[in-house]
Amino acid sequence: MHAWQQNYDPLGDLFLSSAVALIPIVFFFLALLVMKLKGHIACTITVLLTALVATLFYKMPLSYALASAAYGFLYGLWPIAWIILAAVFLYKLSVKTGHFEIIRGSIVSVSDDQRIQVLLVAYGFGAFLEGAAGFGAPVAITTALLVGLGVPPLYAGGLCLIANAAPGAFGAMGIPVIVGGQVIGAEPIAVAYNVVPSIAVLSFVLPYVLVALVDGWRGIRETWPAISVTAIVFTVTQSGTVLLVGPELPDIVASLCTLMVLPMFLKVWRPAHSFRFPAAEKEAVIVEDTYTRGEMLRAWAPFIVLTVCVALWSVPPFKKLFIGNGPLAWTVYSFPFPLLHDAVLKMPPVTAGPTPYHAIFKLDFVSSVGTAIMIAGIISVFVLGAKVQEAGRIFVQTLKELRIPFYSIGMVLAFAFLANYSGLSATLALLFADASSAFTFLSPILGWLGVFLTGSDTSSNALFGGLQAATGHQIGVSGPLLVAANTVGGAVGKMISPQSIAVACAAIGFVGREGDLLRFTLKWSVLLVVMVGIVVTLQAYVFS
Template structure:
């Protein structure tokens, strides 16, 4: 079959073309926020609208359209749905065996104040998981943990999505920044340093926002010392590592420092009043007061998450990854194949890319090296650590799979939409509208990254999609290309909290399937506020 070259302005007027391109995105927001459709229904209709526009307006060949939708849907199943399934199974295994009560108790002994627990779990532990794994695992695991601690599900999901903006630009061992540098031929180390002035302010502000959302300004006045400690520890550590070491370890180092600093500070200071959600799980609120566990019980309860930390870190380091690369001893366990009717058949054209370049659509089934497998292996090992009968563990897994069947479908449809938007040229049309603003593009550069992550669900994908355009536009308006790619990455980290993929993951983790609109409403205003803040920082 002959290659198809993308057309970015079918109407001959970039404004008109952009209005058409906005139709499925506008529908998605209206469907969730106004019509209050269930997420899987809204995603399905959005995919249908995008497909119609791709064929009728952009002229995308139907065989390529079908292949693109299938490719995106399958990517939603592997590796993303695999990660979510493993994470939720691990959490439910801990709950069903009764050991999560002990985890809850041990966290309460650090602090029974849920404002502080949210800082520990969503801001600290979430950043560690983002730095090591990414791909939805941080939100799925931390959201479930907070619900287990008595935080209402909507707040748990929304707060974890918001907290995930702090480590997002350096997620999964710095891959977003590394890819951004590769796209424009720049040193990722340079992009890492350029991103930090914007990201440092973002990371510093987020803990204060988390507390204010939970308990208002009055609550912030009560716990500002510990909030300040968390914000300073995370921000200073992340900045020093990003500037002097590189993009691979800022999140992991900042998270570990924060997880140590908060309990240490609490040895010398405690809030005068302890806060708990009035609508939280009442059983969770009294567990710490009525139960006492010995040290061995606490160690056993936490072992699944210790194993998780070790395995996720192991799966993320270069020597382990090299085992599965071409020529490595385990390379044969990775199954790859060019996706039929798609690989190298759709051509990205200037000015979106520096020169005509095909989309390499190669599906990779990495059963052993997937991060989801490290989480599933943790769950399997935890079956024995928590002394669960194998038969009971199988029942819990099947129950989890049954509960997640609609969320898994939603995630698949979200990725189908993302790939259709990218491969048809729809997302590039919107990017070119931004680029046409001339000198105002500097302000809009982070917004483009924000839009890119909304469309793709991934900061890495957004940098790969728009990095070339950012650099090319920067050259025209005499602004540093690497600086704009850094802005794309930081803006993208803020866009994650409204990405349909992230929303679906958070809702799936806490049983809010069908209430994706409520979750989006929770995060949208903060996402807009933060991306505008990043834009202002870039233009100062």
């Protein structure tokens, strides 16, 4: 099969080529924010535009363009849609059996103030799920939980997307940092150390941002002791775990400490005024002694089982069962994607020399995080005492409700893979790299763009890590520092990633209103990535 070489400057002028490369991205934002098209329609047109740019300007063979879009679409279905289906099924099972009311009561018993509930669920529990699983599960589960607590869907989705930035750099047991180190041939701990300053600022600021979004400055004035406890405990334990242990456990340790310390603090301090959204005000307040401990334990059992399963699926000894000569390696089916695997060559300066662009599709039926969540759901059917037929109906209903969101996610990934295999994303990266000493400020913005294009901080590091390090070598800045900047910028970019937006909308039945959710998160995403750029520049030139 003839190998096609990527050309990152098809028009002979990097600025003009970048302007062409931006056409699909600009259209996507305009379609959602200005034209207010439904998400699946905007994504479909964006894929078509990207295919036109790839074939007409980048001269990508049509068969390769179609193959890369198909590869991305299928990746959107497995494993991403599988994870969301399992997470939403677990949540709906809890709701339909009536046990979510008990969960709601137990959270209200800690605090009926929804500003505090956002800190507990979106920030604390979301960070735990991100540290253990990642790949959309945290946003899907915590968004659904907040909606169940009476938080309006738009706020629930937006707050969980924003909160997800704090644990994003060390998500899924530190995979983004580990891959970033591997890409540039550096020890992951070197990248992790450089992540600490900017992620510490981010993790400390975000609890204040979340409460401000819920209740403005009044909310910060009334709850600043609880916000400060959350920010300090999470930031100190996250940074300390990185420095003392490494990149695998910071999110898990920080979230567990936060989830233990904040409820203890609330036993000795409560805000003078309890805030609830207007819709939640109409609901009956559940008192602390309404349910027995046994009832509360049973209601929480699905999420306890979920936590155990996700943690088990994330530990290295369990993962080794599915790779190489592991006893369960036969459950993983991988194959080179037709018409695409090694058919595209990545070229300098993105790589040191012509490098085949792999395209291996993996069906990890057992080792997928989605399977861990689904097993938790199946166990929960019996723990909650649901009839098997009822659980089957809930599953089928969930699948029907998620058809359009799954299509949207598939098209988002089709766009991302097409942009990467055509070289479109690399064109934009090279424009950033052309900024000389200002690149330290732009470096996290490149990671931000990478996650917008790929939906994954890990993928962003794999895509742009080498370019970050090479540019750092040219301007005399540490490669691990710039890969760290790419990682933290990517964590901030997840809140505007089309994939993340689609996941949140799928979890709360917000189909067709993706633009509203993007409008909610966009301003904060831009402000936070600028803040990260300032911190990275200070790291490079002031505190190096």
